[in-house]
Amino acid sequence: MQMLYPFVDSIQQYSEAISDPDRYRPDHCPQCEAKQPLTGHGFYCRTLVDLGFDGVIRVRRYLCLLCRRTVSLLPEFALPWLRFSLTVMALFLAARLLRGCTLAAATAAASQTAMPYQRGQFWIRRFRTQAPALSLALAPLAAPVTAPDFVARALHMLESIGWIAAHRYLLADLRMHLLGWPAFLAPDGRVAALRSAAPSA
Numbered sequence: 301m302q303m304l305y306p307f308v309d310s311i312q313q314y315s316e317a318i319s320d321p322d323r324y325r326p327d328h329c330p331q332c333e334a335k336q337p338l339t340g341h342g343f344y345c346r347t348l349v350d351l352g353f354d355g356v357i358r359v360r361r362y363l364c365l366l367c368r369r370t371v372s373l374l375p376e377f378a379l380p381w382l383r384f385s386l387t388v389m390a391l392f393l394a395a396r397l398l399r400g401c402t403l404a405a406a407t408a409a410a411s412q413t414a415m416p417y418q419r420g421q422f423w424i425r426r427f428r429t430q431a432p433a434l435s436l437a438l439a440p441l442a443a444p445v446t447a448p449d450f451v452a453r454a455l456h457m458l459e460s461i462g463w464i465a466a467h468r469y470l471l472a473d474l475r476m477h478l479l480g481w482p483a484f485l486a487p488d489g490r491v492a493a494l495r496s497a498a499p500s501a
């Protein structure tokens with residue numbers, strides 16, 4: 301299961317901050333609610349594309365000694381299971397869906413001119429599907445929005461709240477993925493096999 305590493309806004313800051321396992325060590329298990337600090341469990345590597353960055357980052361992992369499940373701390377500008385940063389996607393989606401830019405202009409707005417257009421279309425498709433749920437979920441954080449449809453409403457809310465702040469709230473409080481969990485992690489970002497293996501009582 302993934303949690304967000306708070307308060308870092310650049311990859312450089314993040315890389316320095318994660319070298320200390322105690323800095324944001326979870327003080328309890330979010331999966332079994334064991335009330336004891338989790339044990340450091342090394343790192344895994346994942347790819348990330350951000351503005352001016354295309355490479356591999358380390359993600360710190362912790363282990364719950366009670367339920368034996370791991371928790372990893374993603375930087376909050378990254379989305380679980382998607383390679384591109386939230387910052388890049390936000391620039392693209394706002395350009396395309398809010399300001400009506402062409403696909404090419406939207407990829408340029410996100411500084412990703414080499415990106416295949418299918419990737420942007422994939423984000424748009426997922427965002428459209430997710431927009432009604434986002435509009436509802438973000439309502440407590442945003443001023444009322446008058447918009448012609450859910451896509452515009454969700455975009456206005458995200459722009460006013462801030463995409464990263466919204467992502468933090470959705471994931472931490474609601475276990476909701478900004479672009480929707482893939483089937484194998486639906487409905488709440490946990491691997492289904494683990495969930496069904498957990499005691500039902």
Ligand SMILES: [Zn+2]
Nearest residue numbers: 329332364367
């Ligand atoms: Zn646990």
